[in-house]
Amino acid sequence: MTDSAILISLAGVLAAAAPVVFAVLGETISERAGVLNLSMNGMILLSAMGSFAVALATKNVFLGFLAGAAIGALISLIVAFASLTLMQSQVAVGFVLALLCRDLSYFLGNPIMGQVAPRISQLPIPGLEGIPILGTLIFRQDMMTYLSFVLVILAWFFIFRTRPGLTLRGIGERPAAAFVRGANVNRLRYVYAMIGGAIAGLAGPIYSLSIKAGWKGTISGLDGIGWIVLSITIFGGWKPFRAALGCYLFAILQWLGLVLQPSLPSVPSQVLQVAPFPLMILTLLFVNIGNAEWVERSLARLPENVRREIAKALRAMNATPPAALGVPFEKE
Amino acid sequence: MHVELRKIAKCFGALRANDAITLTVPASTILGILGENGAGKSTLMKIFSGFYSPDSGEILLDGKAVRISSPADAIRQGIGMLHQDPLDFPPLRVLDDFILGRRGGLIPNRRGAAKEFKELALRFDFSIDPDVYVDTLTVGERQQLEILRLLWLGARVLILDEPTTGISLPQKEKLFATLKKLAAEGMTIIFVSHKLEDVEALCTQAAVLRQGVLVGEMLPPFQTKDLIEMMFGKEVPLAPKLKLEPGKSVLAAKHIALDGIRLQIKGVDLEVRAGEVIGLAGMEGSGQALFLGACAGLAQPTEGSFCLDEDEHDMTGRSHHDFRREGVAYLPAARLEQALVAGLSLTEHFILSEGMKGLFIDRRKSEELAASRIALYNIKGRPDSAVESLSGGNQQRALLALMRSPLKLILVEHPTRGLDIESTIYVWGKLKERCAQGTAIVFISADLDEVLQYSDRVMVFFAGRVSPPLDSGKLSVEELGRLIGGKGWEALQGATEHA
Numbered sequence: 138m139t140d141s142a143i144l145i146s147l148a149g150v151l152a153a154a155a156p157v158v159f160a161v162l163g164e165t166i167s168e169r170a171g172v173l174n175l176s177m178n179g180m181i182l183l184s185a186m187g188s189f190a191v192a193l194a195t196k197n198v199f200l201g202f203l204a205g206a207a208i209g210a211l212i213s214l215i216v217a218f219a220s221l222t223l224m225q226s227q228v229a230v231g232f233v234l235a236l237l238c239r240d241l242s243y244f245l246g247n248p249i250m251g252q253v254a255p256r257i258s259q260l261p262i263p264g265l266e267g268i269p270i271l272g273t274l275i276f277r278q279d280m281m282t283y284l285s286f287v288l289v290i291l292a293w294f295f296i297f298r299t300r301p302g303l304t305l306r307g308i309g310e311r312p313a314a315a316f317v318r319g320a321n322v323n324r325l326r327y328v329y330a331m332i333g334g335a336i337a338g339l340a341g342p343i344y345s346l347s348i349k350a351g352w353k354g355t356i357s358g359l360d361g362i363g364w365i366v367l368s369i370t371i372f373g374g375w376k377p378f379r380a381a382l383g384c385y386l387f388a389i390l391q392w393l394g395l396v397l398q399p400s401l402p403s404v405p406s407q408v409l410q411v412a413p414f415p416l417m418i419l420t421l422l423f424v425n426i427g428n429a430e431w432v433e434r435s436l437a438r439l440p441e442n443v444r445r446e447i448a449k450a451l452r453a454m455n456a457t458p459p460a461a462l463g464v465p466f467e468k469e
Numbered sequence: 470m471h472v473e474l475r476k477i478a479k480c481f482g483a484l485r486a487n488d489a490i491t492l493t494v495p496a497s498t499i500l501g502i503l504g505e506n507g508a509g510k511s512t513l514m515k516i517f518s519g520f521y522s523p524d525s526g527e528i529l530l531d532g533k534a535v536r537i538s539s540p541a542d543a544i545r546q547g548i549g550m551l552h553q554d555p556l557d558f559p560p561l562r563v564l565d566d567f568i569l570g571r572r573g574g575l576i577p578n579r580r581g582a583a584k585e586f587k588e589l590a591l592r593f594d595f596s597i598d599p600d601v602y603v604d605t606l607t608v609g610e611r612q613q614l615e616i617l618r619l620l621w622l623g624a625r626v627l628i629l630d631e632p633t634t635g636i637s638l639p640q641k642e643k644l645f646a647t648l649k650k651l652a653a654e655g656m657t658i659i660f661v662s663h664k665l666e667d668v669e670a671l672c673t674q675a676a677v678l679r680q681g682v683l684v685g686e687m688l689p690p691f692q693t694k695d696l697i698e699m700m701f702g703k704e705v706p707l708a709p710k711l712k713l714e715p716g717k718s719v720l721a722a723k724h725i726a727l728d729g730i731r732l733q734i735k736g737v738d739l740e741v742r743a744g745e746v747i748g749l750a751g752m753e754g755s756g757q758a759l760f761l762g763a764c765a766g767l768a769q770p771t772e773g774s775f776c777l778d779e780d781e782h783d784m785t786g787r788s789h790h791d792f793r794r795e796g797v798a799y800l801p802a803a804r805l806e807q808a809l810v811a812g813l814s815l816t817e818h819f820i821l822s823e824g825m826k827g828l829f830i831d832r833r834k835s836e837e838l839a840a841s842r843i844a845l846y847n848i849k850g851r852p853d854s855a856v857e858s859l860s861g862g863n864q865q866r867a868l869l870a871l872m873r874s875p876l877k878l879i880l881v882e883h884p885t886r887g888l889d890i891e892s893t894i895y896v897w898g899k900l901k902e903r904c905a906q907g908t909a910i911v912f913i914s915a916d917l918d919e920v921l922q923y924s925d926r927v928m929v930f931f932a933g934r935v936s937p938p939l940d941s942g943k944l945s946v947e948e949l950g951r952l953i954g955g956k957g958w959e960a961l962q963g964a965t966e967h968a
Contacts, residue, residue, distance in 0.1 A: 300568070300577045307558055307569050314556040318570025319541030434786070437728075437769040444728075444771075457560065 144273045146392065152278055152348055154388035155285040156181075156340035160366040161373060161380045162292045163337025167213065169296065169375055170329035171309040171461045174216050175231025177337060178363025179238025184208040184341025185359055186246035189352045192342070193254035201254070202281075202342045209338015210331045212238060217330040220465060221323050227463045239360065246352050256350040257281065281343045288336070293377040305329060309459030312466035322466045337366075365417055372421050374456025383417075390416055427451030470531055470547060470625040470657050471496050477526035479512055486512040488681045489526070494674070499648060499658045501668035503700055504678035505889035506860050510661045513678070514628050517659075518550035519543035530626075541570070549624030553631040553887075555611040559604035566603050567618050589617045593647050607753045609640030616647065626657045633667050634886055635915055637752035638950045645671050663889050665696055666918075701891065716743030717779050719877050719909040720764060720797075726772035729759045732933045735772070736965045739928065739938060741878065743907040746900075747938065748914060748924030751953055755930035757913045758882060764911060765799035765880050766792040777877065798872045802882035802913075804864045809856040815839050815867060816852040822871045846870040847895065862892030869899050879903060881912040885919060897923055917946050917953075931955045937963040 160181060167174045174180075184205040192201030212234060219230040257279050265276040275286070296302040304325065307315035312322045344359055345352055369387060373380025390413035398409050426432055432451070436444050472494040479487040487509050494500045504510045516523045519537040527534050530546060537543045540550065558566050567586055568577045583599050590597055595613045603611060612632055619627060627648075633641050648658050648671060662668055668675055668691070675687045677699040685699045720741040727734050734756040741747055749757040762768045764775065766789040774785040777795050784792060789799070801807040809818065816839040820830060823838065839852035848866045850859050856867060865888060872879065884900065885893040900910055900923075914920050920927055926938035929952040936952065939961075951957045958964055 299575050300573060301575070303561075303565055303569050303577070306561065306565075310558050310560050311556070314558055315569070317540040317550075317556050319539075319544075319572075320570075434769055434788075437771055437786075441771070460560065 141273065144270060146396070148274050148277065150385065150388045150392050151274065152282045153391065154384045155282040156343035156348070157362065157366060157369065157384040157387060158285040158289065158381055159281075159343065160337040160340040160363070161369045161384055162288055162377060163209065163333040163335070163340075164366060164370045165333070165373060165375050165377065165380055166292065166296075166305070166336065167330045167333030168370060168462055169305050169309045169459055170326045170333075171312065171459055171464065171466070172213075172217055172220065172326055172330040172333075173227045173231060173463045174213055174330065174334060174337070175228055175367065176212055176216060176234035176238060176363075177366050178361065179235040179242070180209055180212045180334070180338060181340050181344070181363045181366070182242040182357070182359055183212070183238040184338040185345040185357065186242040186249075186341070186352050188342035189254055189345040190246070190249055192346055193249055193252055196255060198255045198257050198346055201346050202339060205340075205342035206335040206338045208341070210335040212338075213330045213334025214327075216334075217327050220463075221326055224465050235363065243354050246354055249352055250354050251351065253351065254346065257347050279347055281339070281347060289377050289381045296377065306459075308466075309461055312461050312464075316466070326466075340366075361414065365414060368417055368421050371456065371458070372417070372424060375459060376456075379456075383420075386420070387413055387417055424454045425456065427455045470655075471529075472626055472657050472659075473529035473532075474513070474517065475527050475529065477513060477516055477523045477528075479516060479521060479523050485681045487516070487523070490678070490681075490683045492676060492683065494657050494659065496655050496657055497652050498674050499652050499660060499672045501672035501675040502659060502661045502678060503663065503665070503668055503675060503696060505663055505700055505891065506862060506887075507680075508678040508700075509681040510678055511630065512681075514550065514630060514659070514661055517543075518548055518628055544619065544622050544624060547623060547625035548628065549619030549622065549626065550628040551612060551615050551619065551630065551632060553634060555608070555615045557603050557611055557615060560602065562600060562602055563597055563606070563614060564599040566614065567599065567621070570618075571622060585621060586617065589620060593617070593650070594643070607636070607640070609636035609644070609753070612636065612640075612644065613647075620651075625655075626659065627651065628659045628661070630661045631663070631887070632660070633662065633664060635753060635883075637915060637953060638917060639954045640752070641667075663700075665691075665693060668696075669693065697890075716907055719743050719745075719778065720911075721776045721781065722764065722773065723776070724773040725760070725763065725770045725775070727756070727759050727763055727768060728771050729756060732756055734760065734930070734933055734935055734965070737773070737928075737935045741909045741911060743877075743909055744904045745909045745926070746904060746924045747909070747911045748920035748927045748941065749911065749930060750914070750917065750920045750927055750949060751930030753915060755953075756933060756935065757928075757930040760930070760935075761880050761882060761911060761913055762799075764878075765789055765797055767799065796873075796875065796877035798876050798879045800865075800868050800872075800879070800881045800884070802886060804861070804868060805857055808868055809864060811857040812855060814853045814855055815843065815848070815850060818856060818867065818871055822873070842870040846899065861887040862889060862896075865892065865896055866899075869896065872903075875906065876903065876908045879908055879910045881910065883914055884912050885914070885916070893919075917949050921946060921949065929953060931958070934958065935965045936961050 160177060164174060164177060187208045188201040188205035191204035192198050215234060216227060216231055219225045220227040259277055259279050261277045266272045296305060304315060304320050308320055308322050308325055316322050349358065365387060369380060369383040372383040394409040394412055398406055436447060474490060474492045476489045476491055477487050478489050490513055502510050515521045517528065519540045519542050528537060535546055537546060558569065564579065564583055564586065568582050586599050597610055597614055632644060652658050660668065660672055673689065675691060676683060677685050677696060679700060687696065718740055722737060722739045725737040737760060749761060751757045759768055763770055766787050769786060774783060776782060777784050805811055816835050819839045819842060820835045825831065836852050843850065843852065846866045846869060848870065849863050856864060859867060885896055888896065904910060921941050921944060924941045927941045927944060928938050929936040931953060932955060
């Protein structure tokens with residue numbers, strides 16, 4: 138493989154990670170506010186199908202993306218209403234929605250299977266695309282991939298640098314304290330659940346109107362992405378940059394699966410296709426291994442300096458979820 | 470600010486939590502509100518700080534009737550409340566916590582806020598680094614942070630709910646000095662407590678609530694006897710100190726080293742004998758909780774060994790489960806979070822702890838057991854009461870009732886934190902009964918009087934240093950306070966070195 142072929146492949150990895158970045162950041166924002174949106178898998182499928190249908194009918198890609206965001210926001214609204222107003226379990230509602238939306242997308246999408254709708258194309262940035270390496274890697278992408286880069290920075294800036302972002306962290310960590318400081322906890326949770334849902338909903342059209350253009354029903358290959366999105370959210374420790382790292386790691390693992398297939402003919406192709414999923418889960422386990430009691434127990438027997446270094450590394454990797462994640466708030 | 474509460478009334482169902490309470494608090498006053506748990510203090514303060522709206526009555530600030538619609542509205546009108554468990558954000562940095570809730574533009578002015586934070590902290594001689602995380606602070610420091618924040622938001626009335634629970638003596642002294650300074654500057658301070666000595670040391674006016682009614686007010690000099698009578702309607706005698714002959718060795722901790730998140734302790738030796746009570750004193754987070762947890766197998770020592778019984782049964786490195794099986798009980802301070810199962814009833818707790826045999830639950834037998842234990846331990850609750858509906862005192866009683874018998878060793882964190890005087894005496898009465906049966910007790914307390922009153926020997930923890938067990942009969946409150954504050958350690962024989 139030549140250098141440029143590798144670069145082009147890596148650029149493809151960045152593009153393939155874009156929808157995962159959108160979905161993970163959307164989920165991160167929602168969970169930061171304390172709303173666990175477990176419906177992600179069905180939501181991505183339904184918004185992929187819905188946005189494809191809208192783009193097909195209107196011949197307009199932009200309207201397709203808009204539809205994807207609207208579907209995401211709507212499903213999040215259902216989760217938020219069930220949990221914040223009806224006080225139902227977020228896990229139960231989210232899980233049922235995940236299954237329902239998946240089957241709904243297959244059923245409703247049946248008539249439009251295999252049709253051809255408009256799609257977005259590459260949009261090289263003049264002047265920057267010529268830069269060696271970076272030009273090929275970053276500046277010859279499509280619009281949504283550029284947006285995925287911007288979104289990571291924006292989300293980080295919003296959460297960690299702005300006043301509303303600070304309040305967002307507050308309502309997810311300790312809603313009672315945020316309430317005392319003037320935050321309308323439940324209204325904000327609705328708002329952020331829907332914003333997060335809209336952002337995550339864009340993952341659907343990025344698949345169906347760009348990187349996996351079209352709607353192929355059950356063989357679209359999108360089923361399962363939503364579950365990995367949820368685990369990358371945890372891997373990311375609810376921090377945008379770390380979350381993005383998780384998305385790229387996952388995309389690279391998927392790409393390796395494809396690349397290694399010809400050189401490892403003895404391994405069944407299914408193994409390499411599925412491998413990224415358990416690998417992500419293992420990474421997740423590894424990252425949070427410091428929480429386990431047996432780890433502490435076995436570490437206690439190691440020599441002082443070694444133990445201290447390991448403990449430090451484990452603590453740095455460890456991520457704590459927002460304390461009030463999934464917990465409804467009632468002011469006494 | 471001149472504060473007037475007029476005929477405030479609030480009912481919860483059939484319970485009259487506040488019954489026509491009228492209070493006048495002039496500016497520069499430090500008003501102590503006394504009452505046992507459930508007397509209506511908290512309800513009154515929650516009405517004043519906007520959590521509840523009263524059924525009737527009015528609130529006047531500087532002579533003007535006001536309506537306080539929410540806690541955020543209260544602080545806008547100058548009423549700041551410091552909650553018993555500071556309502557802050559442990560995972561955030563101090564500066565972020567400080568800024569959160571202050572109105573302003575999209576991007577907060579961090580540098581300006583940090584400057585004002587440092588100026589305010591300097592004014593009251595608080596040393597809190599704005600860049601550390603809130604969860605690394607002690608409860609006392611978190612209170613200081615809240616006070617600074619409320620002042621920054623323009624509070625002119627400060628309500629403090631049981632602020633001396635869980636803070637060290639020097640921190641308490643600093644808090645009192647701060648409050649006196651604020652009062653001298655014209656601030657109105659309302660100090661809610663069930664601790665007489667705190668009110669006597671600090672307040673310029675006292676009011677006593679009992680069963681939702683204001684039963685009396687008093688100006689200094691306070692008559693302790695009268696205040697107690699107003700609080701309880703009767704006088705409560707203190708239990709006399711029981712001197713028991715210590716028996717055989719129960720626990721031997723040899724040269725223990727422990728590694729906490731922020732401190733290490735090293736070379737701790739302690740031998741506990743049957744019937745003995747050992748008090749662990751020190752500022753919160755000085756290592757005493759770590760040591761107590763290690764005695765129960767909840768933390769693993771990096772050096773040294775734990776042995777149980779005369780025959781030196783080695784328990785080093787064993788899990789809490791093994792310690793339990795050997796007859797060691799551990800009662801954590803976070804009763805509802807770590808000791809009880811919220812959502813389960815008292816009966817279900819007894820079923821779990823007794824480990825009844827068989828697949829099915831014997832309803833009748835377990836209800837009889839629960840009813841008898843409830844009567845035996847004087848718990849105010851029914852067998853089917855959910856544990857979270859019980860008051861702190863009754864939760865602690867339930868925990869005592871759940872302990873198995875016989876036990877070798879009971880380890881207790883803050884046995885009477887948040888309890889009123891009656892429950893305190895009751896809890897210690899029950900613990901002492903256990904001692905008489907040959908159980909040893911090791912406990913942590915921030916209350917120096919409690920430590921000296923009940924323990925036979927005391928170990929003091931300070932910034933990673935640990936004193937040898939000291940005879941409590943030869944210690945005074947002042948000496949103990951100095952040791953906790955890090956003074957007078959040179960004179961101690963056998964104290965551990967700085968780790």
